[in-house]
Amino acid sequence: MPTVPISMRKLKEILRLKYGVGLSHRQIGRSLAISPSVVSRYANRAAQLGIKQWPLPTGWDDTKLKHAFLQTQVKMKKHSLPDWATVHRELRNKCVTLQLLWEEYCERNPGGFYSYNHYCRMYREWLKTTSPS
Incomplete structure (x- = not known):
């Protein structure tokens, strides 16, 4: 099953709490009612993209964030189906x-x-x- 992407609001809140406030993944997960592993997944993706500060670097608007984080999450494996x-x-x-x-x-x-x-x-x-x- 594919992972369901989180909302843009939660994504920004993860980044704010991690880089702006300095909370742990467990604390962020608890405050947003998501698992720490989900927080880790998005934090790791942010690090890959070079986002390591809050407020966000210049050029990171909602459209770019959505494209970089959320649209890549929904890809499912497609194998050939039998008849x-x-x-x-x-x-x-x-x-x-x-x-x-x-x-x-x-x-x-x-x-x-x-x-x-x-x-x-x-x-x-x-x-x-x-x-x-």
Whole structure:
């Protein structure tokens, strides 16, 4: 699952509390009701971008902050999806299991594939969309 980006207000507050006030990540997380690991993620990203002071350096307006911090967070991994109708048809054969079909799927997609657990979950979701016959 992708991480849901925090609001621009919280992002600025993280930067203010870290660089302006000097609070720890745990203290910032507690005051903003977010986990310290989320604070660390945004603080590390700020350091990568060269932001190490409050008030923000010149040129860091809301648009630039949003682009640098928030728009990069929503990217999800996209692996090729199997043809669920074919998977369903193959499962009717004797001795064919979802595990076996997943292993074949992995061999066909060496560049990236879904975990077995996620593969099974997606198959069950696909089954819900089909009419029983």
